[in-house]
Amino acid sequence: MQPDDIKSNILTTTLESAVNWGRKHSLWPMPFGTACCGIEFMAVLAARTDIARFGAEAIRFSPRQSDLLIVAGRISIKMMPVLIRIYEQMPEPKWVIAMGACASTGGVFDTYSVIQGVDKFIPVDVYVPGCPPRPEGVVEGLIKLQKLVETEKFSDYSTTRGK
């Protein structure tokens, strides 16, 4: 091995930033599409915006294999226990994007049966506004989330859940 090879092949970093680098470029989404945002999310996956460019193309329909929950659409009182169950089934580390007005705030559906923002019951990291948001908006949200993933610290993880 030549001295020049060592220079171009070795990189010093911290374990934390190496792991976070890996995590942020392999966010596997679990789409929870309940309304028109779910249709719009299909366009996010398609060729024009193509979130494969950000390492998020591996859509998993099992919460056990994913680390990004995308809540796309309004959540009714009958659906909320299902959403909570799915969130709890996801292994740590996990993040949540509330896609669209309904998932973020309830939107125009200010009635007895619609949850007024999923962040009342599960933690949301990124809100994407719009009704439904344009695919570019979701990509922007994904980039924002990547920046958030980058800054997470191992020491933030507590051993007891929910403390």
Added chain:
Amino acid sequence: MLLPKIITKVQDKFPSVTLDTTQFAGEDIIHIQGSYNLDVLKLFRDNGFNFLADITAIDNLTLGGFERFAVVYHLLSHETAERVTIKAYVPEDQPELPSAESLWKTADWQEREIYDLFGISFKGHPNLIRIMNPDDFQGHPLRKDYPRLGRKERDDFPVVKRGINKEAAQ
């Protein structure tokens, strides 16, 4: 034209049951007492009105009417393409009337929907349980005295947190 004949038949056969006959948008509406709905519906079915297009209900709390609730049957004759509306009135203190499921199978889910949202029960229905709201739901949300924003059922879920604690780390 089937309809005029049947309406006179109904009036002759059940004079005290028929409360009123009106017209709206060129279609006849027959107002009847709720408890006799099966007899009237059977007469319509046997005289050409073979298809039950829809069942719905009205809460007359602010509208006024013969009774608090009206269960509305929309019938269609495939033979003559005539339509008729039958409104069966149900009192508030005993919101119950016979099920039309024995005449048309399609009434099954529609009556469950009315039961769920208006709290009107149907005697003889094979499976009268809620169809849209959760099974443990209290109340009947399409009644006019039910608050639009509900009774806090949309706020009544456990709050789930992540196993990461950013506030403590800072």
